[in-house]
Amino acid sequence: MRTRPLKVALLGCGVVGSEVARIMTTHADDLTARIGAPVELAGVAVRRPDRVREGIAPELVTTDATALVKRGDIDVVVEVIGGIEPARALITTAFEHGASVVSANKALLAQDGAALHAAAEQHGRDLYYEAAVAGAIPLIRPLRESLAGDKINRVMGIVNGTTNFILDKMDSTGAGYQEALDEATALGYAEADPTADVEGFDAAAKAAILAGIAFHTRVRLDDVHREGMTEVTAADFASAKEMGCTIKLLAICERADDGASVTARVHPAMIPLSHPLASVRGAYNAVFVESDAAGQLMFYGPGAGGSPTASAVLGDLVAVCRNRIGGATGPGESAYAALPVSPMGDVVTRYHISLDVADKPGVLAQVATVFAEHGVSIDTVRQSGKDGEASLVVVTHRASDAALTGTVEALRKLDTVRGVASIMRVEGE
Numbered sequence: 220m221r222t223r224p225l226k227v228a229l230l231g232c233g234v235v236g237s238e239v240a241r242i243m244t245t246h247a248d249d250l251t252a253r254i255g256a257p258v259e260l261a262g263v264a265v266r267r268p269d270r271v272r273e274g275i276a277p278e279l280v281t282t283d284a285t286a287l288v289k290r291g292d293i294d295v296v297v298e299v300i301g302g303i304e305p306a307r308a309l310i311t312t313a314f315e316h317g318a319s320v321v322s323a324n325k326a327l328l329a330q331d332g333a334a335l336h337a338a339a340e341q342h343g344r345d346l347y348y349e350a351a352v353a354g355a356i357p358l359i360r361p362l363r364e365s366l367a368g369d370k371i372n373r374v375m376g377i378v379n380g381t382t383n384f385i386l387d388k389m390d391s392t393g394a395g396y397q398e399a400l401d402e403a404t405a406l407g408y409a410e411a412d413p414t415a416d417v418e419g420f421d422a423a424a425k426a427a428i429l430a431g432i433a434f435h436t437r438v439r440l441d442d443v444h445r446e447g448m449t450e451v452t453a454a455d456f457a458s459a460k461e462m463g464c465t466i467k468l469l470a471i472c473e474r475a476d477d478g479a480s481v482t483a484r485v486h487p488a489m490i491p492l493s494h495p496l497a498s499v500r501g502a503y504n505a506v507f508v509e510s511d512a513a514g515q516l517m518f519y520g521p522g523a524g525g526s527p528t529a530s531a532v533l534g535d536l537v538a539v540c541r542n543r544i545g546g547a548t549g550p551g552e553s554a555y556a557a558l559p560v561s562p563m564g565d566v567v568t569r570y571h572i573s574l575d576v577a578d579k580p581g582v583l584a585q586v587a588t589v590f591a592e593h594g595v596s597i598d599t600v601r602q603s604g605k606d607g608e609a610s611l612v613v614v615t616h617r618a619s620d621a622a623l624t625g626t627v628e629a630l631r632k633l634d635t636v637r638g639v640a641s642i643m644r645v646e647g648e
């Protein structure tokens with residue numbers, strides 16, 4: 220065993236960083252045995268130096284993160300500040316000064332992963348980020364390493380705990396969106412400003428990262444089609460129940476049937492109760508992977524929180540330290556396939572459409588004609604109504620999003636269609 224410790228600079232000591240520091244201290248002997256050398260916390264960069272940081276020697280704390288990563292004796296930089304800057308500049312500077320990097324920063328990796336990987340490669344260093352997607356759940360490494368010999372066709376997951384908590388509440392109690400959000404906020408599952416979660420930005424960043432790794436193709440945040448879940452209603456859940464489904468906010472990354480392109484999207488969708496993702500309750504995350512040889516795989520666990528996320532960070536830290544001692548680097552970016560990312564219009568799936576229509580003869584035929592004219596085949600229709608008003612629920616067979624959009628536009632123009640109450644994709648069948 221080598222005795223010179225590996226020096227770690229911790230950038231950020233908040234929810235995740237404080238747990239990283241705690242585990243590094245409490246598990247120090249085990250980490251030393253697993254890595255083959257001691258790891259030493261060499262410095263901790265924060266914004267507010269005067270805050271009490273339990274278990275961290277005050278002399279390690281600095282507000283000058285740049286000076287810390289430039290020291291030259293740092294082996295690994297752990298970036299748990301979050302956001303784009305200064306995290307991006309600090310990571311780049313870390314590579315320039317010889318350190319490898321472990322990060323939990325989904326936003327930065329989804330936006331600038333390619334450039335960061337290039338910087339790591341240029342300097343012969345590692346960039347690991349298991350914690351950036353689905354917290355504690357081992358996902359990046361299984362996709363990048365365990366399944367490297369397989370061909371992944373689909374990655375579909377619940378990758379945001381806040382939205383899953385809200386939707387699960389709506390499902391189990393019949394509550395509306397606002398009521399469920401208020402409860403999530405009161406219990407600390409939702410931030411004071413929940414936009415990043417409920418509008419799907421957080422899940423979209425994760426979808427970009429997952430699609431890039433699964434399909435060996437660069438996928439950026441801008442390539443991901445994103446719809447939030449704020450419009451999901453109690454009525455949608457009632458409809459879903461009638462179909463034997465529930466509603467989840469899903470991140471879906473797919474290879475097209477002909478294998479020539481990929482898509483990545485985030486939106487609420489109905490999934491059958493028999494699908495493994497339907498049983499993911501509360502703030503838990505899960506990702507369902509389909510590949511040629513392995514078939515169907517499910518990864519499940521806590522997708523956030525200080526300690527679970529720190530578990531993933533520590534796993535990366537051990538891997539990076541081992542590489543360092545062995546004089547090697549782990550897998551870098553794999554984007555050789557360079558498949559085009561198709562627009563949402565090319566996505567093919569099923570749809571559940573709820574229409575408010577006039578309750579009179581011939582309406583059903585009119586509606587069915589519009590679907591047929593746009594090449595969208597109907598699977599089932601359910602009609603109910605009284606006093607001249609009726610509702611029509613149409614579930615389609617698989618059709619392209621573009622065809623469905625055209626259908627809905629034409630339906631809105633029919634005199635007999637008073638409104639389109641909801642449109643929801645149906646996945647996982």
Ligand SMILES: NC(=O)c1ccc[n+]([C@@H]2O[C@H](COP(=O)([O-])OP(=O)(O)OC[C@H]3O[C@@H](n4cnc5c(N)ncnc54)[C@H](OP(=O)(O)O)[C@@H]3O)[C@@H](O)[C@H]2O)c1
Nearest residue numbers: 231232233234235264265266267299300301323324523524
């Ligand atoms: N929280 C989770 O459950 C979770 C799960 C998965 C991934 N992540 C990711 O982990 C990262 C960190 O999240 P978090 O929840 O731990 O955030 P957080 O609690 O807000 O902590 C951020 C830390 O960064 C420090 N910081 C902010 N700006 C800085 C600057 N300019 N220079 C130096 N330090 C600075 C803050 O210092 P002060 O302490 O002085 O304010 C704080 O210690 C993010 O990328 C996030 O997306 C978090």
